[in-house]
Amino acid sequence: MAGVLSSVVGFASTFAVVLHGYASVGATPAQAAGGLLMLCLAQGLLSIWLSTRWRMPVTLAWSTPGSALLAASGLPEGGFAVATGAFLVAAALIVAAGLWKPFGRAVAAIPTALASAMLAGILFEICLAPVRAAGAMPSLALPVILAWALAWRFARLYAVPVAVLAAAVVMLLVTTLPPGLTASVAWPEFIMPRFTLTAAIGLGVPLFLVTMASQNVPGLAVMHAHGYRPAPGPIFTITGLASAVIAFFGAHAVNLAAITAALCAGRDAHPDPARRWVASVSGGVGYWVLGLGAGIAATFVAAAPPLLIQTVAGLALLATLGGALTTAATEERTRLPAMATFVTTASGLSVMGIGAAFWGLLAGGALMLLDRLRR
Template identity: 60%
Template sequence: MRNDTAPRSLLQPMTAGFLAALVGFGSAFPIVLQGLSAVGASPAQAASGLLALCIVTGLLGAAHSIATRQPISIAWSTPGAALLIATGVPEGGFPAAVGAFIVAGGLVVIAGLWRPFGRAVVAIPMGLASAMLAGVLLDLCLAPVRAVGALPELALPIVVTWALGWRFARLYAVPLAVLVAVLIILIATPIPEGALADIWPNPVLVMPEFTLPAVVSIAVPLFIVTMASQNVPGLAVLRGNGYRPEVAPVFVSTGLFGAASALFGGHAVNLAAITAALCAGPEAHPDPARRYLAPVAAGVAYVLLGLFAGFAASFIAASPPLLIQAVAGLALLSSLAGALAGALGRDDERLPAVVTFVTTASGVGFFGIGSAFWGLVAGGLLLALGRSGAVR
């Protein structure tokens, strides 16, 4: 009996872990590559960033899970990558963006080490943080509609595949849409000769530059989005499944390793939120004490998937941008729905949240600082003004 159950007890968490990695990678890698390209990365630098994120994600998730015997899943910040798409190239180009990534990682470390700062971050009204994220995501989530209008014969099959996947197998809806998009691009659109010649990812060291506009428009919103939409929900998933990990080591390690990955183009790593449920729930193993093996398997899978980063970057760079944007928009629709629900959840924060949303979604920046920061400022000022006049 022992010989029969031992392999099965390993197979289930390993399967769950590999599935979590495949879903996480397949759903989000186009967003990561687009985000890095949007802030000035070359295809080689974007591939290097994706490779660095895969390696750091895999190693950190496996290390934390083995050390704590808890299913602590690590992921890159998909909402953070969406923020980069909306922000655009900062003054100073990609080196300035890399400097902002390092600052964002440093802020995560401070949140882990200095409890008052961590509590202050958590105290940011969730309605405003959610509204900022929704404003960042809105334009991206309009891309599928624009693609259907401009290229209906190419985009409509992708959207229909996603819709059918959402109806019958929601976990696979986005990966299936990505697969169909790849097939359509290969069959129906010309790929320039030689575009996919160099498919192996090579680490590219990027020397950072630290500029105030990039720190304010990229680092601060990236930090807030990562904490509010990834780390806090990730902790909620773990606690909902009966796990109570120490927060400080997770924040410090993800901040430090995220900053290290920035030197090779990565933007941010954090606790996984959506795919964490696959590794922390009963699907990973009936025995909660054995579920920590799932993130270990996911870590191995992420490192292996990183080997495809060069091909993915070259393929996306050679593909019609509108189709890639459509796939990214479909992948972010659930995030937009959650952000809108969070933004409008409280009556006293609703109008300030709407102000944050429309200011961020406008894309209008001032003094070289992007609209996400000004959205938080505008909503925060209105919220403070409303509370200062509240009847006591």
């Protein structure tokens, strides 16, 4: 039951973020649904295989910060094919981090304050959506926000799923499917990637960084906190290879789960730590079942008011934004470089086609380097 709960919470909390991110980089509703399905199949399969093989709760998830990055990046020149090329670049870097230890150590050495500030800058624009929606379409957005707030007060674990349910009810009441657009089972669509230097630097590298810093590293920390010590190299290699395969079908990245991993690795899953791997297996099966509904979800999301979908995504990511800002501003010595990273990333700056996340990390790193030179 703990595993099933982790898959339901993981899917319902952020599937809207995933679909919104794919739409922002040019995916059609069918391509977005296919990408979501491939994510569910990949992370479900890997959760079952790795947990069974290692007899520990290895819980996989999609890269929610990566989806937020896609939503903030906007349509790349060349469309969704260029975005899938960036997905492959990020996957290759994850594989390299797993196979080549010096590179993995270098990635891990990126200051936590800068990585968190970059994530906060990526999330900031999306988290403004509930406020904007409340002003632009109060009759649609306020019921969703109210449902989320009440659930947060009385059952915090279910706050975002309740908001998703409220949004679904609102969409069913006000959304009419355009002629020719019908809800159906998702089917993967092969996409030939296109590679451009600007997309590789502006989208592929930031996607790799936020996936490693905001998903894989915290995911390992959760497992360590519950007494499990998996070898990080094989996990990075396997998830990177899986991400490369599903990139050809429009999916961005699978990685270690962070928040939902605690549901499978904690005492509530089973008193005996040696038996908790069963929770991750059942969670993997749960993702397979939920993936079958990707097509229906994508159809209604495509037909609904975009700002309403962004409202759900913003509510789902508020806690992540708060955690990222807290981590970024914890140490006084790195606070100013972190804030430079945050404001540059949040600005949406694009230079030579390279997105703001890269320039934000560069700005904060330059300030941190200047501070060390002075010292």
